[in-house]
Amino acid sequence: MRKAPAERRNEIVTTAARIGLTEGLECVTLRRVADELGVQSGLVGHYFPAADKLVAEAFTSATMAELDGLLPDPDPDPDSDPAPHPDPAPHPDPGPEGPAGSAATPGVGLRTLRRFFALSSSADFDDISKLWLNARHLSRYRPVLRDHVVEQELLWCRRIERIVAAGVEAGDFRCDDPWATAVRVLVAIDGTSAYINTSAEHRAGPIAHMVRTLAESELGLAPGALEPR
Amino acid sequence: MRKAPAERRNEIVTTAARIGLTEGLECVTLRRVADELGVQSGLVGHYFPAADKLVAEAFTSATMAELDGLLPDPDPDPDSDPAPHPDPAPHPDPGPEGPAGSAATPGVGLRTLRRFFALSSSADFDDISKLWLNARHLSRYRPVLRDHVVEQELLWCRRIERIVAAGVEAGDFRCDDPWATAVRVLVAIDGTSAYINTSAEHRAGPIAHMVRTLAESELGLAPGALEPR
DNA sequence: ACAGCTATTGGTCGCCTGGCCAATTACCTG
DNA sequence: CAGGTAATTGGCCAGGCGACCAATAGCTGT
Numbered sequence: 001m002r003k004a005p006a007e008r009r010n011e012i013v014t015t016a017a018r019i020g021l022t023e024g025l026e027c028v029t030l031r032r033v034a035d036e037l038g039v040q041s042g043l044v045g046h047y048f049p050a051a052d053k054l055v056a057e058a059f060t061s062a063t064m065a066e067l068d069g070l071l072p073d074p075d076p077d078p079d080s081d082p083a084p085h086p087d088p089a090p091h092p093d094p095g096p097e098g099p100a101g102s103a104a105t106p107g108v109g110l111r112t113l114r115r116f117f118a119l120s121s122s123a124d125f126d127d128i129s130k131l132w133l134n135a136r137h138l139s140r141y142r143p144v145l146r147d148h149v150v151e152q153e154l155l156w157c158r159r160i161e162r163i164v165a166a167g168v169e170a171g172d173f174r175c176d177d178p179w180a181t182a183v184r185v186l187v188a189i190d191g192t193s194a195y196i197n198t199s200a201e202h203r204a205g206p207i208a209h210m211v212r213t214l215a216e217s218e219l220g221l222a223p224g225a226l227e228p229r
Numbered sequence: 230m231r232k233a234p235a236e237r238r239n240e241i242v243t244t245a246a247r248i249g250l251t252e253g254l255e256c257v258t259l260r261r262v263a264d265e266l267g268v269q270s271g272l273v274g275h276y277f278p279a280a281d282k283l284v285a286e287a288f289t290s291a292t293m294a295e296l297d298g299l300l301p302d303p304d305p306d307p308d309s310d311p312a313p314h315p316d317p318a319p320h321p322d323p324g325p326e327g328p329a330g331s332a333a334t335p336g337v338g339l340r341t342l343r344r345f346f347a348l349s350s351s352a353d354f355d356d357i358s359k360l361w362l363n364a365r366h367l368s369r370y371r372p373v374l375r376d377h378v379v380e381q382e383l384l385w386c387r388r389i390e391r392i393v394a395a396g397v398e399a400g401d402f403r404c405d406d407p408w409a410t411a412v413r414v415l416v417a418i419d420g421t422s423a424y425i426n427t428s429a430e431h432r433a434g435p436i437a438h439m440v441r442t443l444a445e446s447e448l449g450l451a452p453g454a455l456e457p458r
Numbered sequence: 459a460c461a462g463c464t465a466t467t468g469g470t471c472g473c474c475t476g477g478c479c480a481a482t483t484a485c486c487t488g
Numbered sequence: 489c490a491g492g493t494a495a496t497t498g499g500c501c502a503g504g505c506g507a508c509c510a511a512t513a514g515c516t517g518t
Binding site for chain 3: 045
């Protein structure tokens, strides 16, 4: 029953993240998380004297996990452990190679983006879309959550920016301003997923390839270059 | 004190719409609306036995009013009163005329869209952006609201579609599929306004002209053609 | 002027939330 | 094995919500 504080706290945040991802951040309450863990609500309140902080950390925990699954960092910080990054494309063929880049393997950015666009337009992404919509609205009322959302927005955007920049360096992409491109790609993604709770199905047709087309245009690629292989 | 049912009901919805637009739909409660009107909460409950319906009608009332202000219908239904439509562009010059269209005045679509994009990127649009974000998230939990949101989404999209179609007929635009274009323009608008509660200011630069640029590309216009004059 | 209809009042109820706190109990250390 | 620390319990409180209802007050038609 009795656990080390760090372990218990981590358990609480992970459970809260799962609830927030599947049922919505409004369902992340002290009692709800406590019930899920089979403990008393006072215990959760002990670890999170302000419930807002729990909601905010639940959001961060959920999005951080998704980010690494969707967009593996092409050149992670050396001080963080380099092992647990899954290979974005486990195919044996090295793909079309540009001039040997200094840091990134040529073609890896292309494959990462292909995989990301394929995943982000699949139904598995629905919960993530709902979570972002949820968090962006709730940030109107909860400043602590707002800070976490802003941080995650910057993190996702920088991740795309780095992939684009690495691809430019490897000769896969042509792009003057990777940051601006990353921002615009995310605008397209967030725009298409805005209807996830309402009329998503009515719009599937016209927006199916919108993100991919925009990215191909921004990166100087031929139409279809980012289609899943 | 005592008022005719229709008048009272209208008063309630209007007040609820104002609260929802300025403070959020979560603040549209029986007691909050009643306080605003100086009546007892039971009275509001009498007109809206289910509070969800009040929230849904508040949203519809707020968005309907905004739609007519932002995007006047180029060719309104003849059975609705034709008078109260404000002229989208009160300038005396008729603008660059294509071949005399059958229904719409040439150039009116161009001016309407210019005005719309100018307004939708101004700070006056912030409350509307917040309201849409709010409603799209809340639709996850409130089916009655969801139905109203879907209806308004279709209404806004059809309004743009008609303006585009009228502009194509007048020779102002070139567009094969006005519906798909309307969908994509709205995706861009909703994408750019997704950050209204969070990191809107960090992104202002790269997305400033994104909607306008997309629309010009979709409509076969020269870059800058939809800039405010 | 009176009677009937109904808009409106002024509560109550149950439910859920976050926050708080004293008592208890489990674990670790000396 | 004893003692102390802290994780955990179990319950309380105030406040907000929707829903519900009997009583009242004001308008309207006869």
